Amino acid sequence: MKSSLSFLAISLTAFLLGGCEGKGMTAIWIDAREAVGNAIAAVDITTDKQSLAVLPPKEAVGDVKTNPDPEKGRPTPDPKSSLDKRFKIYLESSGFLRRLQEAAITNDAYLTRECTSSYNVTLSEAKRQTKPTFKMAEDTPHPSAGVWHVSYTSRRCGETALYRAIFGGRTDAPPNMRISTPGNSTAPRGIARQIRAKIKNVAMAAAGLQHCKDRRIVDTRSEPQEKDVRNNEIEWRQRTAETWKLDICGRLVEIAVHHGLRVGMQKPHFTIIEAPEVQWTPSGRITPKEIDLPRLEAALTKVAAGDSRASLDYLWSEARREVPFAQTVIAGLLRDGKIGEVDMDRAAYWALRAAYGGYPAAMEMVGDIYASGSWVVVDRRLAAAWYRRAVERGATSAKEKLDALATTQLR
Missing domain, CATH: 3.10.450 (Nuclear Transport Factor 2; Chain: A,)
Incomplete structure (x- = not known):
């Protein structure tokens, strides 16, 4: 366990510097993946009532029941009905x-x-x-x-x-x-795709962060459609004004977008109104600036030794501080029923949260969840998508699963 945890320190450092990319990162990824598995497998506290008392209330999913059969409770459709x-x-x-x-x-x-x-x-x-x-x-x-x-x-x-x-x-x-994109954008699908491709660069300029890689669309809001409108030297036959909110590495910015039919043009068009100056507010989303690697290693060592109370407290705090390794370990513990009953809603939530943060171990775990159908349904397309993301970041084990999934689909 000690040797795996030492490699974990290297892998987390590599993650903060840009992920598992570059020469030698594949080997680092393999050892980090083993550390995740070892940390999860070493915990068995389902009968430790004292340790369960330190767990927070259910995050994100409340009282939703775990993995109900999607086919149960479904009204039987009448084949003769419309x-x-x-x-x-x-x-x-x-x-x-x-x-x-x-x-x-x-x-x-x-x-x-x-x-x-x-x-x-x-x-x-x-x-x-x-x-x-x-x-x-x-x-x-x-x-x-x-x-x-x-x-x-x-x-x-x-x-x-x-x-x-x-x-x-x-x-x-x-x-x-x-x-799809949060909110109520009324832009046609093709136009919305083009907006998403361009608006993040505009938002980075508005946030004053030209090199941020963690850019997330938070919300979209549409105003009622207008006719025969002119603005910024553009004449519109029909125009819808929208506000897109984006979280750029913890900085929330709002960008104005107009889309519709311009005078003299038959196809839909859009414009993104660039902010004249840097203007943002804190979004409240945490982006970790540093990770206390020795303390994290010590916490995982205590988990392996059965001292779950203090170590779980620390893992939960690190998970909420957007430390992806801690989030992935928490997801695995919830998935395996090591901290109470199996709870796939919460496990999927924390695995997805770490995966969206760019952590390959979590991406592979999300792929496993969809490939096995252990959450809601089997979704091989989503499983393949997450395996592919993990492979792009050096996860060789995810490549094997992706190949196996493709072979299964061809049968």
């Missing part, structure tokens, strides 16, 4: 609402939002794309083909957030899910 009616039944099913809870937890992990109360998700709107053709086979309770976009509200800790997600039907598995 497509619209059957789709409505699916959208109201407990299985689909559970997917929205999964999406809300993922969004909150991305935004590093924690909560101690229950999640309450409500579907606000669902729109089907005209292409590809939308279908619901008689022998599947969910759409078997087509794409639909949803917006939903997530209520927790006295706050309400508006989130969006995109789903794609499949015949042999539950629908694919992709988390």
Whole structure:
């Protein structure tokens, strides 16, 4: 354990300097991964009532039950009913609402939002794309083909957030899910993609941080559409003004965006209004400036020795301070039931939070969660996406899993 922890110190230093990239980082990654596994495997305190008392209330997921069967509680659709009616039944099913809870937890992990109360998700709107053709086979309770976009509200800790997600039907598995930009942007999908690609650089200038790599879209808000508007020498036949909020390494900035139809042009257009000067406010999101490696190593050594009370206190504090190794260890302990009952909602939350922070061990863990279906459903597409991110940062073990996943899908 001691030798693995010494390599952990190197890997964390490498992470702070830019991740597991460059010569020799693959070997460092392997030893760091072993340290994560050893730290999780060494803990067995499920019967230690005193140590359980130091655990905080449930983060992010409140009283949501762990891994319910998405197919249970689902109304049985009538094959003879209309497509619209059957789709409505699916959208109201407990299985689909559970997917929205999964999406809300993922969004909150991305935004590093924690909560101690229950999640309450409500579907606000669902729109089907005209292409590809939308279908619901008689022998599947969910759409078997087509794409639909949803917006939903997530209520927790006295706050309400508006989130969006995109789903794609499949015949042999539950629908694919992709988390979309938070908020209520009304920009067409292609325009929104272009805005996301350019707005982060504008936001970095507004935050006065030209080299920040941790850039996250926090929210979008739209004003009512206007007609025949002129601004900044641009004439619009139809224009929607929006405000996009971005978190740039802990600095919150607001950027104005206009999109719509310009006079003399047939295709949608957008403009990003650059701020005239640096202007930002603290976002409240922590970005760790330094890590106390000796103390972290000592805490993990105590975990391995069974002294869970002090070490868990420290691991929780480091996890909340956005130390990705601590977050990944906490996720593993929750996944394996080492600090109470197995809680996959909380495990997935902390693994995702560390993964969005750029830590390859967490990325691989998220891939494992989706590949195994231990959280909500099996989603091989998301598993492959997270394995691929981990591989890009030097995780050779994730490469083996990615290859195995591809082989399984070809069968």
